[in-house]
Each structure stands twice: as structure tokens, then as C-alpha cells.
Amino acid sequence: MxxxxxxxxxxxxxxxxxxxxxxFSAIIPLMTVVNYSxxxxxxxxxxxxxxxxxxxxxxxxxxxHDALGRxxxxxxxVLLIEIPLGILxxxxxxxxxxxxxxxxxxxxxxxxxxxxxxxxxxxxxTRPDIGLFGVWINSLNLLDxxxxxxxxPIYAWITLMAMEVWHWTPLVAxxxxxxxxxxxxxxxxxxxxxxxxxxxxFRYIQLPKMRGVLTIAVLLRWMDSFLIYAEPFALTGGGxxxxxxxxxxxxxxxxxxxxxxxxxxAFSLIYFLxxxxxxxxxxxxxxxxxxxxxIS
Amino acid sequence: xxxxxMAEVAHSYLPKTQTLEEYALKRIHITWxxxxxxxxxxxxxxxxxxxxxxxSGLLAPSQGQVLYDGLDVTALPPxxxxxxxxFQFPVLYDTMTVAENxxxxxxxxxxxxxLIRERVRExxxxxxxxxxxxxxxxxxxxxxxxxxxxxxxLVRSDxxxxxxxxPLTVIDPHLKWQLRRKLxxxxxxxxxxxxxxxxxxxxxxxxxxxxxxxxxxxxxxxxTPEALVEKPKHKFVGYFIGSPGMNFLECRLExxxxxxxxxxxxxxxxxxxxxxxxxxxxxxxxxxMHLEVHNQPVAGGVPxxxxxxxxxxxxxxxxxxxxxxxxxARIPEAQPVPSEKAWLRFPPAWTRxxxxxxxxx
Numbered sequence: 001m002x003x004x005x006x007x008x009x010x011x012x013x014x015x016x017x018x019x020x021x022x023x024f025s026a027i028i029p030l031m032t033v034v035n036y037s038x039x040x041x042x043x044x045x046x047x048x049x050x051x052x053x054x055x056x057x058x059x060x061x062x063x064x065h066d067a068l069g070r071x072x073x074x075x076x077x078v079l080l081i082e083i084p085l086g087i088l089x090x091x092x093x094x095x096x097x098x099x100x101x102x103x104x105x106x107x108x109x110x111x112x113x114x115x116x117x118x119x120x121x122x123x124x125x126t127r128p129d130i131g132l133f134g135v136w137i138n139s140l141n142l143l144d145x146x147x148x149x150x151x152x153p154i155y156a157w158i159t160l161m162a163m164e165v166w167h168w169t170p171l172v173a174x175x176x177x178x179x180x181x182x183x184x185x186x187x188x189x190x191x192x193x194x195x196x197x198x199x200x201x202f203r204y205i206q207l208p209k210m211r212g213v214l215t216i217a218v219l220l221r222w223m224d225s226f227l228i229y230a231e232p233f234a235l236t237g238g239g240x241x242x243x244x245x246x247x248x249x250x251x252x253x254x255x256x257x258x259x260x261x262x263x264x265x266a267f268s269l270i271y272f273l274x275x276x277x278x279x280x281x282x283x284x285x286x287x288x289x290x291x292x293x294x295i296s
Numbered sequence: 297x298x299x300x301x302m303a304e305v306a307h308s309y310l311p312k313t314q315t316l317e318e319y320a321l322k323r324i325h326i327t328w329x330x331x332x333x334x335x336x337x338x339x340x341x342x343x344x345x346x347x348x349x350x351x352s353g354l355l356a357p358s359q360g361q362v363l364y365d366g367l368d369v370t371a372l373p374p375x376x377x378x379x380x381x382x383f384q385f386p387v388l389y390d391t392m393t394v395a396e397n398x399x400x401x402x403x404x405x406x407x408x409x410x411l412i413r414e415r416v417r418e419x420x421x422x423x424x425x426x427x428x429x430x431x432x433x434x435x436x437x438x439x440x441x442x443x444x445x446x447x448x449x450l451v452r453s454d455x456x457x458x459x460x461x462x463p464l465t466v467i468d469p470h471l472k473w474q475l476r477r478k479l480x481x482x483x484x485x486x487x488x489x490x491x492x493x494x495x496x497x498x499x500x501x502x503x504x505x506x507x508x509x510x511x512x513x514x515x516x517x518x519x520t521p522e523a524l525v526e527k528p529k530h531k532f533v534g535y536f537i538g539s540p541g542m543n544f545l546e547c548r549l550e551x552x553x554x555x556x557x558x559x560x561x562x563x564x565x566x567x568x569x570x571x572x573x574x575x576x577x578x579x580x581x582x583x584x585m586h587l588e589v590h591n592q593p594v595a596g597g598v599p600x601x602x603x604x605x606x607x608x609x610x611x612x613x614x615x616x617x618x619x620x621x622x623x624x625a626r627i628p629e630a631q632p633v634p635s636e637k638a639w640l641r642f643p644p645a646w647t648r649x650x651x652x653x654x655x656x657x
Contacts, residue, residue, distance in 0.1 A: 189354050190387035194448060195375040195404035204389045204400075 036265035054266035064267065066242065067250040068274075071226060074160075074246060078225040079218060081165055086172025086217065087210070091202075093177055104177075107170040115167075119234025122163045123149075149236055153243035156236050160244060163231050168224070172217045179213035180206060215286040219279055226275055247271055298365040298456040300328040300351060300489070305360030307346055320346045321357070322513040328457065328491060330365075333483045335504035336493045339536070343513040344493045348459050351491070352381045364456050375404075381459040382449035385466060386441035390434040394425055397433050398447045405452075419447045422478065438466050446475070450482060457489035464499070476503055497537050509533050525583065526646075531653040540584050540613060543623050544650065547580045554580050554649075557619025559598040564644040570657025571649035579650045586646035587625035589614055590639040591632065597639030605633050616640065 037054055039047040058064055093103050110118070128134040128148045137147045149156040183205065191201045229248040232238060238245035238253070245253075251271065255264035307321040316322060321343045328334060328351075336344050349355035350362060353374035361370045369377050380401070389397050398416045407415075420426045423443045428436060433444055442463065449458050460479075464472045480503055483490050492503050500507050501521040509517045509524065509532070516530035517523075528534040534542030547554040547561075552568040554561045561580065563571070571578055590597055600616035600623060612633060614625045623640060627633070649657045 184385075186383045186385060186387050189349075189381075190383060190445075190448075192354060192374045193352060193379065193381045194401040196400070197404065200404065204391060208389075208391045 033265045033268050036261050037269055039262055041261050050262065054262045055270070058263055058266045058270060061263075063242070063245075063250065064247075067245055067247050070243070070245065071247045074228070075222060075225040077161060078164055078168075079221055081161070082169045082172050082221055083214070083218060085165070085169050087176050087214075089169065089173040090176035090180055091206070093173070095181075104174070107173055110167050110170050113167075115230035116234050118163060118167050119231045122159055122166075122231075123235055126159050150240050153240055156232075156240060156244050159235060160232055163235075164225065164228070168221060172221065175213040175217045176210055179210040183209045211286065211289075215283065218282050218286060222282060223275055223279060226278075298489070299330045300457060301361075301363040301366070302326050302328075302347075302351070303361045303363065305347075305350060305357045305362065307343075307350060307355065307357045307359075319358075320513055321350070324360070324515055326508065326515055326518065328489060330489055331487045332489055333480070333503060333505045334489075334491045335500035335507045336491055336510060337495065337497060337500040337507050337536075338510035339495055342510045344495075344510055345461055347510070348381070348461055348491065348493055351457070352379045352459055353377045354381075378452075378454065378456050379459065380449040380452055380455045380457075382446050382461065382463040384462045386438065386445045388433045388441055388444060390432075392433060393430050394433050394436070394440075394444055395420070395429040397444050398425075398451050401448055401452055415451050415453065419451045422450070422482065423447050423475075439468065439471055442467055443475070446479075453486065453488075455488060457491060460490065460492045462493055462495070479503065497539075509536065511536075527648070527655065528581070529655045531579070531581070531650055534581055534583075538583060538585075540624050540626070542581050542583050543587070544579045544581050545618065545621050545623065547578055549578060554578075554647075556580060556598075557621060559618060561598060561642045561647065562596055562644055563647055563649070564657075567644070567647065567649050567657040571651070574649070574651035574656040576652030579653075580642075581648040581650050581655075582642055582646055584613070584624045584626040586643060587623070588641040588643065589625050589627050589631070589634070590641065591634045593639050594641055597641045600638055600640050602634055602636055602638050614638070 038049060038051065040050045040053075041047045089107075094100055113121070123131075125131045126134045126147070126149060128138055128146055134147055137143070145151050147155055149159045187205050187209075188201065191205060196204070227248055228246055229252070232244040232246060232249055233252075236244055238249045248271075251264060251267055254260050254267060302324050305321060305324045306319050308319045310318055324347060336347065338344050346355065350357045353362075353369065353372055353376075357370065361368050363369065364377065374381070389400060392400065395416050398419055399412045402412045402415060416429070417426075420429055423446060425440070425443055425447060428440065433441065436444075446463055449460070449463075464475060467475065476499065479490065479492075482488075492500070494500050494503075505520065506518060507521060507524055508515055509530075511530065511532040517528065517533050519527075519529075524533055524537045528537065528542060531542075531544060534544065545556045547556045549555075549563075549568060549571050550560075552563050552565050554563055554568070554571075563580075588594075588597075593599070598618060600618045602614060602616050603622075604615040606613040606615075607629075609629070611629055612627050612631070614627060614633060616623050616625065616638060618640070625640065648655060
């Protein structure tokens with residue numbers, strides 16, 4: 001007997017709420033940006049369609065290229081420092097007793113502080129006149145130019161990296177700790193029976209078992225550091241010179257400083273695509289690393 | 297290969313232990329002979345895994361010593377003890393191939409690559425893993441994964457002993473039977489001491505020459521499968537081994553007769569004498585298969601009321617009531633079963649006497 005199949009398109013109504021939410025939260029704002037990026041806007045109700053003009057301009061803008069280069073360097077350094085450091089901290093954390101809650105709470109503190117407050121804390125901490133670190137480092141007389149993040153780009157970068165690492169390494173450490181705690185005791189027992197060294201335990205048990213949390217950690221830290229704004233803005237506003245002008249700082253200067261909405265919109269879309277592309281690359285790479293041949 | 301002695305070993309997981317009841321293991325004194333095939337049998341939570349982990353060194357006992365060939369290894373970690381252990385659930389190194397997994401215990405000990413390849417090959421052939429040697433271990437079935445775990449336990453040829461902690465739990469019944477036979481074969485060929493933990497009596501009986509029965513942190517009996525059936529040293533062994541378990545009837549001794557709820561049962565004179573000398577609560581014990589069931593009064597027969605008959609296909613299980621106590625008998629399939637009243641005869645040769653749960657005669 002043949003089954004009579006009903007075609008009832010009313011089921012689509014059930015998808016409608018999600019569609020509306022996504023439309024308002026993502027699609028409509030994004031399309032507004034696309035709209036801006038194709039026009040030259042002089043004022044309300046006064047806009048001219050310019051095609052891909054802004055894209056061409058942005059793609060050949062050397063200041064944007066410089067900002068992009070700085071951004072890659074910054075995010076690269078962030079990943080290189082925070083991921084290994086987070087893993088090391090997670091490995092060193094106690095596994096039972098009161099030390100567990102103590103270290104978890106300590107690690108969580110930086111994550112609870114608002115971005116711009118962190119900027120302020122570190123600015124005060126590193127100030128050459130009243131900051132604990134600034135005064136101390138200058139009292140040693142080791143530096144040819146006294147420490148002051150407006151004096152030399154490298155000082156601003158050091159302060160920024162310290163801020164970023166202090167702020168976000170705990171997140172990586174917490175994720176890794178969760179990953180490590182999820183490994184069944186039998187794995188460690190088997191490794192002891194098999195005579196595995198501490199390095200082999202890390203390499204063949206802990207690291208592969210942390211794959212999932214590390215993927216999340218890398219993606220989160222990559223995206224977040226690539227979008228960094230509040231810290232360099234609070235520290236030097238992108239200076240000294242343009243040396244800490246990252247993509248988002250440049251974008252805001254362009255959009256709200258100079259009111260170049262068209263180019264800024266084109267820039268936003270390019271920015272968005274870069275973040276998306278690299279997130280995808282990292283995700284794929286981490287998913288397949290160590291898997292070798294495909295299992296059919 | 298080595299003889300393993302456990303001298304006065306006791307273990308408690310609590311930091312401060314006051315009473316004997318708090319010990320997970322209570323004063324274990326036992327010798328595992330070189331080349332033996334042992335089964336460690338007992339219900340869940342009786343301390344089997346604890347005992348095994350103490351032998352392998354994963355756990356340091358609270359008290360006592362572990363000796364390998366007379367050498368005290370109590371303080372040595374497992375990697376220095378030259379012991380192999382297979383766990384209940386498969387443990388795999390996900391990023392390695394099957395061959396690398398099998399080679400891992402050898403590679404960590406700096407064995408020559410040629411020798412490693414040879415051993416890996418042998419073990420893979422034994423366990424039917426040759427076809428998947430170059431595959432990543434992570435993508436295989438649960439059965440294959442546990443075979444790899446087993447293989448890692450078998451790959452070292454010079455170990456003091458191989459310890460199996462319920463290694464076939466996750467494997468499907470047919471393969472389970474095959475693998476158990478394989479292990480037995482390997483034991484016969486290589487002569488390595490094997491200790492096999494299980495809570496399944498059939499598994500224990502088919503694998504081992506000697507069965508060690510544990511109950512509440514104690515070793516209650518060490519013996520051959522026959523000895524466990526014929527002369528259980530503890531009431532628990534009587535219950536746990538055999539299906540259905542042994543009958544235990546509270547009794548009072550008068551001369552060579554045991555009185556159970558007014559019925560008199562003749563005992564072997566020596567059994568009776570041991571019973572009279574013993575202190576504590578006396579119980580008479582007999583296996584269901586040793587009881588004789590009659591349709592009419594017989595000499596020495598005790599009248600009972602038949603309560604339930606279960607047909608198991610190859611035998612019948614007859615549940616009867618003797619006064620207030622239940623007695624179960626197992627009779628051949630062909631024997632006609634009395635429907636209401638029956639007479640049970642207790643052959644003196646198979647009728648045992650227990651005092652405070654322990655065998656006296």
C-alpha cells in the first residue's frame with residue numbers, strides 16, 4: 001500500500017520566529033552596512049550610488065594595510081603567548097582540596113572586570129610618575145629612555161600585551177582545566193602501566209583530549225583580540241603615532257571621527273570577512289590536526 | 297615472570313581509619329604462583345580492583361607488603377614493577393595508529409625497533425587486528441578498541457604478571473567467549489601469570505585454574521572450581537557460586553543428627569563432631585544438585601511441602617518449605633516431580649556444617 005504524503009507548507013510558519021530574530025540581529029544591520037558601503041553619503045536624504053568605489057579605496061589604503069599588519073602581529077602574539085601559558089597554568093592547577101576553588105576564583109577575577117576598567121588599571125599601574133610598575137622600572141635606570149607608553153611604541157605594546165595576557169589567559173586556563181578534568185583516571189593509570197613519561201602523557205593523552213577546548217580557546221582569543229578596541233583606546237588612543245592603531249581603532253576614527261560612512265562600511269565588511277575566514281581556517285586546522293588519514 | 301606475594305596487605309581509602317569495617321581491604325595474605333591462571337571473583341565493591349591496583353602499584357597499600365620473587369616492591373610505582381594491566385573500559389591513544397598503540401609500552405621502555413615490530417605483529421595476529429594495524433585507533437568499534445587495550449597488556453613478553461580488570465565487560469557475548477579462550481591459549485603457550493578480575497562465575501571458572509573469592513574486602517576462599525562447588529569455606533561462596541546457590545538451614549546438633557525445624561537429618565560422624573566443637577550459630581549447608589527428591593517416604597527422608605517448580609530446560613528447580621525454611625533442589629529434567637508433598641534426603645557426604653558463616657566440617 002502506498003503511503004499518501006501530505007505537502008503542507010504551513011510548517012514554515014514555525015521557522016518564522018527564528019527568522020525574525022536573526023533578521024533583526026544580523027541580516028538587517030549587515031545589509032544596512034552593505035547599503036552604506038555602496039553610496040557616498042553627504043547627509044540625511046542626500047546620497048549618491050558609487051558602486052565598488054569605496055572597496056577599491058579601502059583595499060588600496062596604506063593606513064589600513066598598516067593597521068591590518070599590526071592587527072595580525074598583535075593577534076598572533078596573543079595566541080602564541082596565551083595558549084601555551086593557559087595550558088601550563090591548567091596543568092599546574094591543583095586537582096583536589098581547597099586549592100581548586102581558590103585557584104578558580106583567582107583566575108576568574110580578571111574576567112569579571114570591564115574592558116575599559118582594565119585599561120585604566122594598567123595605565124595607572126604603568127604610569128612613570130605614580131604607577132607602581134612605572135616608578136619601579138625607571139628607578140632601576142636600565143632603560144635608555146624612561147618607561148612611558150607615550151614615549152616609545154614598544155612600551156605601549158608591552159603594556160598592551162601585558163594587559164591582554166593578564167585579562168584573557170585565565171579564560172584559556174579555565175577552558176583547559178575543564179578539558180583536563182574530563183579525562184578519565186583510567187587513561188593516567190594505563191599510561192603509568194605502559195611506562196609513559198610525563199611528556200608522553202601530555203603529548204598522547206592530555207593534548208589530544210584538550211582538542212575541543214583548545215579549538216574554542218583559539219577561536220575566542222583570535223576573534224576577540226582581532227577586534228580589540230577598548231584597551232589601546234584607553235591607553236594611548238592608538239598612539240604613539242599610529243603604532244597601536246589596530247583595525248577597530250582605525251575604523252572608528254574613519255566612521256565617527258571623519259564621518260566617512262561609506263568607506264567605513266566597506267572597511268567593516270572586509271574586516272568581517274577576514275575574521276570569518278581566519279576563524280574558519282583555525283577551526284578546520286584544529287579539527288584535523290593529529291587525525292592524519294581520514295577514517296572511512 | 298615472578299611469584300607475587302602479598303603479606304598482610306590492608307588498604308583504606310579514608311585518611312584516618314578507626315574500625316576494621318572502614319578498610320576496603322582487610323588483611324590480605326596470599327601468594328600468586330608463577331605461571332598461574334587466577335580468577336579474582338567477587339561482587340561489585342568487594343575490593344577486587346583495589347587488590348589489583350595494589351599488585352600493579354597504581355595504589356600504595358595502607359599496610360603490608362607486596363613482593364615480586366621475594367623482592368619488596370611496595371614502594372615502587374607501576375612503571376618500575378614490570379607489570380601489565382588491562383582496564384575495564386578501553387583506553388586508547390587517539391592520535392596513534394593501532395600499531396603505534398600496541399608498540400607504546402615497548403617504545404617507552406626502549407625496546408629495539410625490530411623487536412617491537414615483531415611483537416606488534418604477533419599480538420595483532422593473535423587478536424585479529426592485523427587488518428587495521430595502520431588505521432587510527434580513534435575511529436574503530438568498541439570491540440576493536442578493547443582488543444587494542446588487551447593487546448597493549450599482552451605485548452610485553454617479560455612481565456611479572458598480566459592483570460585483567462573485567463576486560464571483557466564492553467564486548468559482545470560471542471566475541472567475549474572467543475577472547476577468553478584466546479587468553480587461556482596465550483596463558484598455556486607463554487606461561488605468564490595472569491590474574492583475571494570478574495564478577496561472573498562462569499567467566500572465572502572457564503578461565504582460571506585457581507579462583508580467589510573475595511567478599512567485603514576479604515579473601516574468603518582460594519581453590520579450584522571443584523573445591524568452590526564441593527567445599528565452600530564461607531557461606532558467601534556457597535551463595536555466590538552455583539545456580540541456584542547453596543541451601544543454608546539453621547540447625548541444632550544432637551549426636552550425629554542435625555535438627556532443623558523438628559526434622560532430623562543424619563550427618564557424617566566427622567562433620568557432626570566438628571560441628572559440636574564449633575562455637576557460634578550453626579547452619580547446615582547443602583548444594584541443590586546434591587539433594588535427593590522423592591515422591592514417597594524413604595529412609596532418612598525429610599517431608600517437605602513443594603512450593604514452586606521451575607523448568608530450566610536441562611534441569612528442574614524445586615523450591616520446597618521445610619518448616620519455616622526454604623530448601624531448593626535441582627533435579628534431572630526426566631525425573632517426575634511431586635506436586636504437593638515430597639521427601640528430601642540429605643546425602644551425608646555432601647552435607648556440610650557452618651558455624652558463624654564459616655565452614656567447620
